[in-house]
Amino acid sequence: MSKLRVAVIGARGRMGSEAVRAVEAAEDLELVAALGRDDPLETLTERGAQVAVELTHPDSVVANVGFCVRNGVHAVVGTTGWTEERLGALREELAAVPGTGVLIAPNFGIGAVLTMHFARQAARFFESAEVVELHHPGKADAPSGTATRTAQVIAEARRAAGLPPQPDATTSALEGARGADVEGVPVHAVRLRGLVAHQEVLFGDEGEILTIRHDSMNRGSFMPGVLLGVRRVVGTPGLTVGLEHFLDLDG
Ligand SMILES: NC(=O)C1=CN([C@@H]2O[C@H](COP(=O)(O)OP(=O)(O)OC[C@H]3O[C@@H](n4cnc5c(N)ncnc54)[C@H](OP(=O)(O)O)[C@@H]3O)[C@@H](O)[C@H]2O)C=CC1
Numbered sequence: 710m711s712k713l714r715v716a717v718i719g720a721r722g723r724m725g726s727e728a729v730r731a732v733e734a735a736e737d738l739e740l741v742a743a744l745g746r747d748d749p750l751e752t753l754t755e756r757g758a759q760v761a762v763e764l765t766h767p768d769s770v771v772a773n774v775g776f777c778v779r780n781g782v783h784a785v786v787g788t789t790g791w792t793e794e795r796l797g798a799l800r801e802e803l804a805a806v807p808g809t810g811v812l813i814a815p816n817f818g819i820g821a822v823l824t825m826h827f828a829r830q831a832a833r834f835f836e837s838a839e840v841v842e843l844h845h846p847g848k849a850d851a852p853s854g855t856a857t858r859t860a861q862v863i864a865e866a867r868r869a870a871g872l873p874p875q876p877d878a879t880t881s882a883l884e885g886a887r888g889a890d891v892e893g894v895p896v897h898a899v900r901l902r903g904l905v906a907h908q909e910v911l912f913g914d915e916g917e918i919l920t921i922r923h924d925s926m927n928r929g930s931f932m933p934g935v936l937l938g939v940r941r942v943v944g945t946p947g948l949t950v951g952l953e954h955f956l957d958l959d960g
């Protein structure tokens with residue numbers, strides 16, 4: 710059986726370099742390109758890449774994924790910065806090339822995906838919910854894509870259950886003290902040398918607290934998810950947001 714031809718964009722970064730190693734080590738995959746900032750995207754088509762793994766920067770990702778889609782290269786995207794507006798534009802681009810698939814995964818860590826799944830289940834049972842994400846100080850965006858998505862999932866579940874806004878008597882606060890407001894769910898971001906990627910989801914109600922915590926101790930933790938995405942995206946046309954769609958979580 711022929712190997713799936715895979716490229717990595719952002720190949721010299723923290724995640725990209727780990728993805729290069731993971732693809733090279735996979736027997737069913739062949740690394741055909743490892744692109745940095747100054748390498749032309751045309752290399753993807755010249756080398757016949759079937760799937761591109763995109764791990765760059767929120768300012769670069771839209772153009773890179775757009776190139777892939779226009780050229781029929783499936784994309785597995787870990788880079789953050791996907792607003793509703795960006796997702797809408799990508800859906801329109803994809804509609805013009807049926808057969809091409811894009812996976813956008815806010816987090817490739819299986820435990821992080823499960824955290825979001827469990828948070829969705831828990832949200833309707835608690836009056837209060839807040840998210841705390843903790844990352845290395847080299848991270849460009851805050852709050853993390855995962856924390857933003859987690860807060861959105863909680864907000865969706867609260868709305869579906871008809872819960873009122875969360876109680877909060879704060880009338881004066883230093884700017885940022887209550888975190889970022891993501892659809893009514895406060896999200897707090899810590900940047901600290903020594904950390905990799907961590908998140909706590911806190912739920913509170915009268916007399917009890919539920920904490921769901923996930924820790925990525927190294928970037929190898931993301932690689933099984935990256936490889937799963939690469940193998941599945943080729944048979945999944947259109948836009949998929951979230952690795953959970955490839956995990957059969959209710960099975
Ligand atoms: N979904 C997930 O599970 C995970 C997602 N991430 C996300 O992935 C992204 C990358 O993270 P990380 O690896 O830590 O970041 P790094 O800064 O370590 O790596 C990014 C790399 O991309 C390069 N780059 C930037 N723009 C381009 C471009 N246009 N073409 C090719 N290469 C480019 C950078 O080059 P240069 O240094 O020259 O700018 C750098 O080498 C972030 O958005 C992060 O949040 C991170 C971890 C897990």
Ligand SMILES: O=C(O)C1=N[C@H](C(=O)O)C[C@H](O)C1
Binds near residue numbers: 815849852
């Ligand atoms: O930049 C990182 O490191 C990470 N980024 C992703 C995010 O913003 O959610 C995933 C993970 O948290 C690591």
